Amino acid sequence: MVSALELGSVTDDSEQYMWPPVRHPPMNVDVDLSSLREYLEAEAIDGYCIDADGTDSDQRYVSGFTAPDPYQTLVTAEGVHLLVSGLEYGRAKADASADSVTRRSAYDYQQLVADHGPYEGKCRMLVAFCADHGVDSLAVPRSFPTGTADGLRAQGLEVTVEPEGIIEGVRATKTEWEREQIQASQRANEAAMATAEALIATADIEDGVLVHDGEPLTSERVKTEIEVTLLRQGCGLDDTIVACGADGADPHNRGSGPLEADELIVVDIFPRDKETGYFADMTRTFARGDPGEEARRRYEVTKAAYEAALEAVEAGVTGADVHDVACDVIEDAGYDTLRSDPSAETGFIHGTGHGVGLDIHEAPSVSPAGGELKVGHVITIEPGLYDPDVGGVRIEDLVVVTEDGYENLTDYRVGLEPTAE
Structure with missing residues (x-):
């Protein structure tokens, strides 16, 4: 047409x-x-x-x-x-x-x-x-x-x-004004994440399925409520990820169908401000009930890799350096990465982060090919662990590189058990 x-x-x-x-x-x-x-x-x-x-x-x-x-x-x-x-x-x-x-x-x-x-x-x-x-x-x-x-x-x-x-x-190097716009988009993102977390936290459990208002709580329902929240905050999004169980073990699987108790649920939201055009990005992983000892261990290892990678961020290091720090933690815990096994299909199977701005994926890269990080770069830190038999875990914050570290543009708790607060 x-x-x-x-x-x-x-x-x-x-x-x-x-x-x-x-x-x-x-x-x-x-x-x-x-x-x-x-x-x-x-x-x-x-x-x-x-x-x-x-x-x-x-x-x-x-x-x-x-x-x-x-x-x-x-x-x-x-x-x-x-x-x-x-x-x-x-x-x-x-x-x-x-x-x-x-x-x-x-x-x-x-x-x-x-x-x-x-x-x-x-x-x-x-x-x-x-x-x-x-x-x-x-x-x-x-x-x-x-x-x-x-x-x-x-x-x-x-x-x-x-x-x-x-x-x-x-x-790639953001001005102060740009950083303010990205942070404003991340504030909207946090409101959307709180909406998703509250739906998961307050759902009833019937026959192993999360239920809200008498109906199964589906990935589609949560994504709709995320989008409504973002629209009220002046942001929009083309898509988002609410992926449960094996779906969450595929990092870019958007998720579908009813959400289940005792399973890992990956929620990855990447909205764009409708006026300024600047993106934000954040991921949290939740589990309603008990996902099992191995899932909890994977969550703690991912959290440790996320914290170590954050601490490695500063001007002058490379994105590859930061990625190596995340890989070190995950490999030391006994899991594969693409560094230890380039053909790995489970474990840590993507880079540690990417630049965010007018594009959701832009320079610089926090990966094996990542170059020098500079003051003003805005990047994600988002290690993860994936296995269809266990599910997926990913934790992601959005930070600005500073001379001696980073400023975290994300103000949202990290925790496996969802709350309605």
Whole structure:
């Protein structure tokens, strides 16, 4: 199905709104693009262009703006310049953190499309936009549309793919404002986790199944209540994990069906603030009743690995160093990790953490490939143990790397027995 806005793209310089626009506050991020500009200067390239919609986090970060259809952000030595449709022009002028905003009609976009078709018409418009900003050679991100790059080259513009992901690297170090937004998302996350925990804690037990209001308490019911709580806090989520028993032994199994007593229940919530776009992430594992001696031992080992990994976090160490600390604890307790057995299907079968920001998984990595941690990095610490015969355990906090340690953005108790407090 073609959307109304797609149908209107040829004439998108009209002022008619196809649907109410989503307004976002200015991103208030002091974006430091010096490393990108140093790259451009070293490579003798005039500018850097992102061609994507607002779901692309690099686009949102550099432009300070979001739109449901692709728009172009051009970074030069002199500034940041946006090219948008007439539909988005007023909002971009008001909201974007750019030095200039130009609408497509400035380049007779409709006539270019009429004369050359939508593909070549767009490329001719972009070449003219670049020329207006003194750009004859262009660097683009790895995600830049291949067809557009080829079309620009056909129009005589030199296009080079920037291979290192410089913008993602810039985004990894969060400003104070960004840290505040992530912490606000985590506060909403804590409210959602409390909702889930209370449902599990207050359920009756009938024939080994948790029951709430006379009905089996299902993974789906808990996830619905999590989502409702988050919406009331201004956050949303595409999905979440409430996985019981063997389901919880698969780290990304979302879970389904009735929750059972005497089983481990993994609850992993990763919401995004609907206005700022910043994610949060937290996991807790609960058991209503007695999951057994082995499950309890696995919980304590996971907790010890989580605490040791947290204590290892500080600027200057690598994500690999922190991951090794978690692996040490788990291997010393007699369980496999992917470090001790790369083919392991049970035990600790993932990395210790990842960066969180405008993407739920972003740089840096806390894993065997993890590089140096820097002040301002926001990362998860989330070791786990998994076996279908026992269930899954994972404990996860969200922290900011500091010069001599970390600041924990998570304020939520760690405990296996659920409470309604």
